[in-house]
Amino acid sequence: MSGRNPVVLGLLAVGSIGLIGAMLVDGLAVIGRHTGLPLTGSIELSQACVVLLSSCAIAVATLQRAHAAVDLLHQMLGPKGQALMMRFAAFLSVLFVLALAAGAAWLAADLWNGDERTELLSIPLAWLRIVFIACLAIAAVGFTLQVFMVKPSQTGGHGE
Amino acid sequence: MMSPELICGLGFLAVIILLLARAPIGVALGLIGVIGLGLVISPEAAIIKSGVVAWETASRYELGVLPLFLFMANVLFSAGVSSLLFDAAAKFIGHKPGGLALASIIGCAGFGAVSGSSLATAATMGLVAVPEMRKAGYDPKLATGALAAGGTLGSLIPPSAALIVFGVIAEQSIRKLFMAGIVPALSQAALYMLVIFLLCLRNPALGPAQPRANWAARFKALRAIADIVVLVLGVLTGIMIGWFTPTEAASVGAIGALAIAAWRKKLSRAMLIDALMKTLQTAGMIYLVIIGALVFSAFVSATDFAAFVSRLVDALPGGALGAVIGMAVILLVLGTFIDGMGIMLLTTPIFLPVIESHGLSPIWFGIFLVRTMEIGLVHPPVGMNIYVIHGIARDVSVMKIFSGVLPFLAADFIHLALLIAFPIIALWLPQILGGVK
Numbered sequence: 054m055s056g057r058n059p060v061v062l063g064l065l066a067v068g069s070i071g072l073i074g075a076m077l078v079d080g081l082a083v084i085g086r087h088t089g090l091p092l093t094g095s096i097e098l099s100q101a102c103v104v105l106l107s108s109c110a111i112a113v114a115t116l117q118r119a120h121a122a123v124d125l126l127h128q129m130l131g132p133k134g135q136a137l138m139m140r141f142a143a144f145l146s147v148l149f150v151l152a153l154a155a156g157a158a159w160l161a162a163d164l165w166n167g168d169e170r171t172e173l174l175s176i177p178l179a180w181l182r183i184v185f186i187a188c189l190a191i192a193a194v195g196f197t198l199q200v201f202m203v204k205p206s207q208t209g210g211h212g213e
Numbered sequence: 214m215m216s217p218e219l220i221c222g223l224g225f226l227a228v229i230i231l232l233l234a235r236a237p238i239g240v241a242l243g244l245i246g247v248i249g250l251g252l253v254i255s256p257e258a259a260i261i262k263s264g265v266v267a268w269e270t271a272s273r274y275e276l277g278v279l280p281l282f283l284f285m286a287n288v289l290f291s292a293g294v295s296s297l298l299f300d301a302a303a304k305f306i307g308h309k310p311g312g313l314a315l316a317s318i319i320g321c322a323g324f325g326a327v328s329g330s331s332l333a334t335a336a337t338m339g340l341v342a343v344p345e346m347r348k349a350g351y352d353p354k355l356a357t358g359a360l361a362a363g364g365t366l367g368s369l370i371p372p373s374a375a376l377i378v379f380g381v382i383a384e385q386s387i388r389k390l391f392m393a394g395i396v397p398a399l400s401q402a403a404l405y406m407l408v409i410f411l412l413c414l415r416n417p418a419l420g421p422a423q424p425r426a427n428w429a430a431r432f433k434a435l436r437a438i439a440d441i442v443v444l445v446l447g448v449l450t451g452i453m454i455g456w457f458t459p460t461e462a463a464s465v466g467a468i469g470a471l472a473i474a475a476w477r478k479k480l481s482r483a484m485l486i487d488a489l490m491k492t493l494q495t496a497g498m499i500y501l502v503i504i505g506a507l508v509f510s511a512f513v514s515a516t517d518f519a520a521f522v523s524r525l526v527d528a529l530p531g532g533a534l535g536a537v538i539g540m541a542v543i544l545l546v547l548g549t550f551i552d553g554m555g556i557m558l559l560t561t562p563i564f565l566p567v568i569e570s571h572g573l574s575p576i577w578f579g580i581f582l583v584r585t586m587e588i589g590l591v592h593p594p595v596g597m598n599i600y601v602i603h604g605i606a607r608d609v610s611v612m613k614i615f616s617g618v619l620p621f622l623a624a625d626f627i628h629l630a631l632l633i634a635f636p637i638i639a640l641w642l643p644q645i646l647g648g649v650k
Contacts, residue, residue: 065486065493068489072280072281072284072489076281076464076467077468079277079460080464080465083461083464087456099274100272100273100277103272103273103274103277104272106493107270107280107496107497109497110493110496110497113493113497114493114496114498115497115501119498120239121502122238123232123233123235123555125233138234138235145231145234145240148244149243149505150240153267156260156261159260159261160261160264160268178272181272185268185271
């Protein structure tokens with residue numbers, strides 16, 4: 054998927070809000086602490102931003118095929134073998150991401166009536182959980198598409 | 214009915230098979246973790262546990278440090294840091310035999326302190342330094358070998374992505390890990406420079422001396438990196454003396470990087486979007502890896518396999534030293550076919566309890582593990598840094614780069630042995646500043 058894909062752009066926008074939000078909140082918290090004007094609930098705000106960032110990051114990495122993998126055997130195969138291996142890996146990835154999404158949804162459903170909120174600022178966590186589950190669902194769709202649309206030229210495996 | 218230990222042993226084997234089948238690292242670990250938990254406890258518990266782990270990882274404030282440092286690195290990279298670092302070092306020592314190779318090691322150490330990643334360091338510094346060395350008539354083996362080895366410094370010099378990931382999965386202080394990484398990284402860089410010095414002393418034709426730069430040119434080059442050096446040192450010092458937490462430091466670093474890019478007139482909408490996209494891609498890759506590793510770790514904990522391995526390791530002669538050497542051998546063997554992050558995530562749940570049972574420091578273990586992982590980046594057949602440098606110098610064969618790396622690999626083994634024999638190399642700074650015993 055290209056960077057112009059509207060889903061990727063949407064995820065990039067939300068994830069960037071999370072990243073820049075976390076950066077600014079922490080920056081203000083440091084200044085506040087050293088000037089005697091502490092920012093109440095800064096960790097809670099930053100944590101909410103981190104959820105947006107991490108959720109979107111997982112989906113973006115999936116849609117952009119940026120996940121780390123070991124290429125040792127893959128490089129030894131011909132184009133057909135490589136394509137088959139990539140389909141299999143994508144299929145396994147679908148299973149894992151669906152398991153994560155199912156587990157996260159199970160917990161969210163269990164906690165829904167409890168109106169889960171953060172301590173100081175009462176940020177509603179249920180909505181953040183929904184964002185996370187939605188991003189896992191997008192990642193699952195992304196991996197599913199990779200099962201059917203293999204691009205043998207895209208290896209990109211690394212793991213550092 | 215299979216015993217839990219046998220299920221876990223088969224789980225390890227399955228992870229290795231899935232990794233070789235090119236499943237993403239996080240998926241290989243996590244999927245086997247879910248299946249294993251399903252077998253050992255129940256399918257319902259496995260699904261719920263994986264959901265808990267995924268949410269706790271995604272919402273973990275401390276883990277915000279990783280994307281923020283990545284963002285800082287991507288912004289500074291766009292501001293042209295890599296070429297400036299190499300240029301400054303080359304102005305000071307380029308006139309010595311092998312001087313540009315020495316400068317590339319200094320550049321790698323400097324860029325490692327910005328990027329936190331070995332592959333990024335090798336790729337970025339390689340693009341800058343390899344063509345310069347080739348143009349200056351350096352032996353291709355020395356030029357490429359120095360960069361492949363020097364790139365590994367990025368894993369150890371704080372802020373290091375590998376140390377952050379270790380800190381999260383091993384539940385250790387990232388601040389103390391950063392402190393512990395400094396002396397080993399500097400001594401590693403010093404050893405690499407000694408290797409280059411000795412090689413060029415024996416055969417000066419390997420790295421011909423370049424014209425000496427005058428002091429005006431040197432000061433100009435230093436002024437060009439002054440703001441970046443102040444930012445990096447400020448961030449690291451701030452963490453060490455407790456001005457801010459690692460996550461806050463990463464935020465301050467990212468704000469500083471944006472300010473530097475703006476000051477240098479490099480900050481544009483396109484540059485910012487590119488830096489954000491690269492940050493999200495890398496962060497997403499690492500988040501999935503951490504989630505997978507933690508699910509796998511939960512499976513390992515549920516099987517008592519760590520105690521089983523601990524008994525095996527305890528049976529080795531030599532006590533704690535024998536155990537550590539045994540682990541180093543296993544890690545190096547695994548490093549011949551699995552990459553560093555995979556090894557770290559696969560072995561930490563097993564080896565960490567063994568380390569703790571021998572009264573060794575988990576902080577030291579983190580450094581030892583990352584150091585061993587770095588060696589895997591330059592030894593065959595995986596040796597990712599070799600392929601990264603090969604991508605830059607296409608006319609230098611992979612085998613030639615491997616042979617160029619060999620002297621540095623020998624230095625790596627000496628360094629690893631020193632780290633095992635003298636844990637104080639890693640623990641000295643955290644003991645002074647961080648209260649580590």
